[in-house]
Amino acid sequence: MAVLVSRMILKWQDSTRTHDWQDLPLQSPVTTYNYKPAVTGDKIRLTLTVSSTCATTPVSSATISFIVNKVTGIEPVPAAQYGLRYYPNPVQKILTIDGLRLSDRWQQLQVTGINGQQNLLLMDVKNSTRIEVATEGLRPGMYIAILRNTSGVEVYLKFIKL
Numbered sequence: 001m002a003v004l005v006s007r008m009i010l011k012w013q014d015s016t017r018t019h020d021w022q023d024l025p026l027q028s029p030v031t032t033y034n035y036k037p038a039v040t041g042d043k044i045r046l047t048l049t050v051s052s053t054c055a056t057t058p059v060s061s062a063t064i065s066f067i068v069n070k071v072t073g074i075e076p077v078p079a080a081q082y083g084l085r086y087y088p089n090p091v092q093k094i095l096t097i098d099g100l101r102l103s104d105r106w107q108q109l110q111v112t113g114i115n116g117q118q119n120l121l122l123m124d125v126k127n128s129t130r131i132e133v134a135t136e137g138l139r140p141g142m143y144i145a146i147l148r149n150t151s152g153v154e155v156y157l158k159f160i161k162l
Contacts, residue, residue, distance in 0.1 A: 007051040015043045015063075018151065037066035038152050077155045086145070090160035095133040097145065097157065102127060105150040109133065114142035114158075135161050 012024040012033045024044075027033055035044050046061040079086065083099045100106050109131060111121035120138060125131050125147070133145065138161045145157040 007049075009049045009051075011047045011049070013045055013047060013060075015045075016152075017041060021045070037068055040066065040068045042066050042068070077153060079155050079157055082155060084147070084155065084157070086157050086159065090162045091135050092162050093134070093136050095135050095145065095159055097131040097133065097147070098129075100125070100129045100131065102129065104153075106147055107150055108148045110146045110148070111138070112144050112146065114144060 010030045012027075012030075012035070013021045014024055014035065014037075015021045016037075017039065024033065024035070033044070033046075037044075043063050043065045045063045047058055048061075049056060049058045082104055083101065084097060085099050086095060086097045089095075097109070106125050106128065109121070109123040109125050110119060111133065112118050113120060120143070121133065123131070123133070135143075140161055143159055143161060145159060147155045147157065
């Protein structure tokens with residue numbers, strides 16, 4: 001008995017801490033996919049669905065699970081993408097971060113040293129549209145202010161403390 005295959009569909013899917021498997025937007029060619037995981041544990045797979053006169057059979061590839069190492073000194077998400085402005089830079093006493101939208105649901109601001117010193121400052125910024133960061137206690141040098149929202153987005157703001 002011959003089976004007539006009438007259609008084959010390839011789809012890329014991802015699964016993150018915020019959702020189970022979902023189809024990703026189509027890219028060309030469909031056999032490759034440019035994917036940037038947000039956090040460790042994000043996964044991606046390829047599904048093939050074959051439709052024939054007898055049945056429809058979905059098959060999934062092996063899952064690729066990502067480990068995301070945080071970068072230092074490079075913005076993974078540009079601040080301008082969220083309409084954020086920060087000034088003055090270089091700063092002496094107060095770094096102002098302005099233009100926060102409540103709809104972006106910013107939760108936390110963390111200041112780290114460019115040399116990897118963690119949690120030099122940690123602030124709850126829920127429901128803020130403007131943040132003033134007291135930098136007087138920081139030594140002169142280069143720093144990164146990491147702004148995080150509830151969706152896991154991290155915006156890195158590089159600044160110099162005089």
